[in-house]
Amino acid sequence: MTSFVGSSVFPINQRNVYYSSSGYCKSSKKIEAFSVFDRRTVCCSLAPQNLKTANEFRPSRFKDTSLSLFTEDSEESDVLIECKDVYKSFGEKHILRGVNFKIKHGEAVGIIGPSGTGKSTILKIFAGLLAPDKGEVYIRGRRRHGLISDDDMSGLRIGLVFQSAALFDSLTVRENVGFLLYEHSKMPDAEIKELVAETLAAVGLKDVEDRMPSELSGGMKKRVALARSIIYDTSSNTIEPEVLLYDEPTAGLDPIASTVVEDLIRSVHCKGEDALGKPGKIASYVVVTHQHSTIRRAVDRLVFLHEGKVVWEGMTHEFTSSSNPIVQQFASGNLDGPIRY
Numbered sequence: 001m002t003s004f005v006g007s008s009v010f011p012i013n014q015r016n017v018y019y020s021s022s023g024y025c026k027s028s029k030k031i032e033a034f035s036v037f038d039r040r041t042v043c044c045s046l047a048p049q050n051l052k053t054a055n056e057f058r059p060s061r062f063k064d065t066s067l068s069l070f071t072e073d074s075e076e077s078d079v080l081i082e083c084k085d086v087y088k089s090f091g092e093k094h095i096l097r098g099v100n101f102k103i104k105h106g107e108a109v110g111i112i113g114p115s116g117t118g119k120s121t122i123l124k125i126f127a128g129l130l131a132p133d134k135g136e137v138y139i140r141g142r143r144r145h146g147l148i149s150d151d152d153m154s155g156l157r158i159g160l161v162f163q164s165a166a167l168f169d170s171l172t173v174r175e176n177v178g179f180l181l182y183e184h185s186k187m188p189d190a191e192i193k194e195l196v197a198e199t200l201a202a203v204g205l206k207d208v209e210d211r212m213p214s215e216l217s218g219g220m221k222k223r224v225a226l227a228r229s230i231i232y233d234t235s236s237n238t239i240e241p242e243v244l245l246y247d248e249p250t251a252g253l254d255p256i257a258s259t260v261v262e263d264l265i266r267s268v269h270c271k272g273e274d275a276l277g278k279p280g281k282i283a284s285y286v287v288v289t290h291q292h293s294t295i296r297r298a299v300d301r302l303v304f305l306h307e308g309k310v311v312w313e314g315m316t317h318e319f320t321s322s323s324n325p326i327v328q329q330f331a332s333g334n335l336d337g338p339i340r341y
């Protein structure tokens with residue numbers, strides 16, 4: 001299943017949540033959304049979860065070269081998302097021009113590259129907010145044909161955390177984090193309240209439930225957005241989110257706030273531990289970032305996109321020692337080199 005609004009991962013079978021930039025109002029328990037978009041944004045279906053644990057995940061080796069397929073010993077069953085020769089244009093702008101890469105179970109992957117090269121576009125395609133013009137995206141080996149409304153999609157719950165925290169300004173933190181549970185679950189208010197508090201605690205926030213977003217710092221907003229993306233209906237068979245996509249999660253934050261968010265991203269991963277000491281629930285995540293600290297701290301493997309193609313893949317520690325001139329220029333911030341502005 002894949003489902004999104006703002007920074008949320010949505011529960012299954014909720015097919016009428018609207019993508020809104022206008023506003024929200026509350027009526028008794030329900031929070032009613034009124035939208036300027038007449039578009040359904042949620043939901044696909046589910047397939048069995050990958051039963052492998054994080055420890056069973058076997059990292060592949062990656063070559064430091066221009067390539068489209070990177071694994072030497074990959075087991076196809078480990079692949080959660082695959083991008084196969086994906087093209088996307090906006091009018092005359094040919095943004096993605098044959099993108100190939102895979103995200104495997106347990107991976108923490110960064111997508112980097114010059115501005116405007118299509119990094120966020122890839123996340124939106126993974127999320128089902130955009131469809132490729134050509135090429136294929138596979139989710140757990142099954143082809144994603146179109147947008148989020150594909151309800152024959154199987155395999156995976158995917159959450160997208162937007163660059164701006166995308167909180168609803170007129171709702172409290174509790175209502176933001178519990179939005180979908182209030183709106184679409186059968187959970188009683190008291191249980192939602194408890195779950196929201198627990199989820200906020202997992203991202204290191206306490207006693208902020210009654211605050212409005214305007215009363216939070218930028219870093220706190222990002223944490224609230226993260227809480228909203230990992231909360232799920234514990235009373236149903238909903239499968240918790242497996243993959244999170246972060247679009248520039250540390251943009252605009254000071255170095256210390258960035259570190260907090262980077263560690264948080266790690267903590268909700270299955271190889272990490274959340275603020276309550278519990279193992280994280282996210283199988284894999286993808287981070288689009290420009291920040292060196294985020295590259296170093298939050299991801300293990302990098303995919304470098306340039307002029308609509310993957311031009312380099314490698315482990316994070318290989319990034320600064322790469323002999324690829326594009327990577328070298330990007331890593332050093334040099335004005336001279338193959339990347340032209």
Ligand SMILES: Nc1ncnc2c1ncn2[C@@H]1O[C@H](COP(=O)(O)OP(=O)(O)OP(=O)(O)O)[C@@H](O)[C@H]1O
Binds near residue numbers: 288
């Ligand atoms: N919906 C859209 N309509 C028209 N053009 C778009 C749309 N979405 C993206 N673009 C254009 O596609 C290009 C790639 O955008 P994208 O946001 O994917 O780049 P990016 O690599 O994430 O950039 P940055 O690092 O600056 O955030 C940009 O030129 C952008 O203006």
